[in-house]
Amino acid sequence: MSYKKTEEEVRRVIKEKYSDYEYTRGYIGGRGFLYLKCRTCDTVFKYNAQIVRDSRNASNTKIYCANCRAIEAKQNRHLRYEEAKAERKKIKLLKIREKEIIQLKEKELKLKERLRKYVCAECGAEFESIHHNAKYCSDVCRKRIENRYKEVSRRKQLKRNGKIDYSITLPKLIIRDNGICALCGVQVDVEAYDNDGDIFIAKGMYPSIDHIIPVSKGGTHTWDNVQLAHCKCNADKNDSLNLKFESQGNKTNAI
Ligand SMILES: [Zn+2]
Ligand SMILES: [Zn+2]
Ligand SMILES: [Zn+2]
Incomplete structure (x- = not known):
């Protein structure tokens, strides 16, 4: 097998063995360099011409496009950044929620501590309230007694009239x-x-x-x-x- 190939042969070898790339120019022999074009990003880069030698085993050699790797790395970095950002946000929200739950529980506890037992002056039912000196168990009872007072004062007024x-x-x-x-x-x-x-x-x-x-x-x-x-x-x-x-x-x- 001849040591030096024609450009056509080189083009074919590249096409068969390194299908992600395309030979463009520069081959002068197995010791020099050749220029490959990345099919993914269209970047042309210089590579050791030894890759087209018959002695080289294609499966052992893997060509990487520096540009594609840089883009990929950047994307990965961005992805990791976004993931970390989302994670930070999630943790922040969880902490806020936890704080809210604690505050709510504290509030409930404080309210419970302030609850006093009373007996409704109108219906006699027992009830709890946080208000000092609470008199009535409900608006209905309060309204009822208010109406009665009103009626009593109206009757007094009638008598005076x-x-x-x-x-x-x-x-x-x-x-x-x-x-x-x-x-x-x-x-x-x-x-x-x-x-x-x-x-x-x-x-x-x-x-x-x-x-x-x-x-x-x-x-x-x-x-x-x-x-x-x-x-x-x-x-x-x-x-x-x-x-x-x-x-x-x-x-x-x-x-
Ligand atoms: Zn590329
Ligand atoms: Zn009542
Ligand atoms: Zn009317």
């Missing part, structure tokens, strides 16, 4: 006023209520006894001072009266 006619009842007033609301002129609805357990809850269209001159302004509970009104209309009237009273301040001696 003078004569109270105990013959006045809602059913009688409905008959006298033909079931029409004196404030808006629309029929009242005796079915407009809810029953929440033992609590009666009137809805807006339910009838109510309205005092033409309000009790707070000295109105009496007598047939000539009462008229039928929807609960809603009655409440609206009282609200606007209260607003008026508030804006007038102490000038009005309402009570």
Whole structure:
């Protein structure tokens, strides 16, 4: 076998043995160099021409493109960097979450320490609260007792206003006023209520006894001072009266 090959032979050997590369130029003999082009990145580089010698075993020689290796290394570095970044982020989030859980547990514990046992002044049920001197187990109980106080003070006011006619009842007033609301002129609805357990809850269209001159302004509970009104209309009237009273301040001696 001849020691020196033609460029065509060299081209063929490279093609067969090192298919990732292509011979371009430079072969002058087995001792010199030749220029190979990387098929992956198109870079041309110089390589020892001994690789095309027949004595060389192709399986023993592996050619690496320096450019491709650099790119690969860079990509690997980038990948490792991204992985490390993601890992750092994960650890950070975990630490935050752990801290949050600890804080939540501490908060719960503190709340538990502050919980005191009370007995509801309205329904007698035992309940726990963090509030100092808590009186009622729920809003329902608080509302109920507030309404009762309101009603008591209203009755006291009625007594102060003078004569109270105990013959006045809602059913009688409905008959006298033909079931029409004196404030808006629309029929009242005796079915407009809810029953929440033992609590009666009137809805807006339910009838109510309205005092033409309000009790707070000295109105009496007598047939000539009462008229039928929807609960809603009655409440609206009282609200606007209260607003008026508030804006007038102490000038009005309402009570
Ligand atoms: Zn390459
Ligand atoms: Zn209660
Ligand atoms: Zn009405």
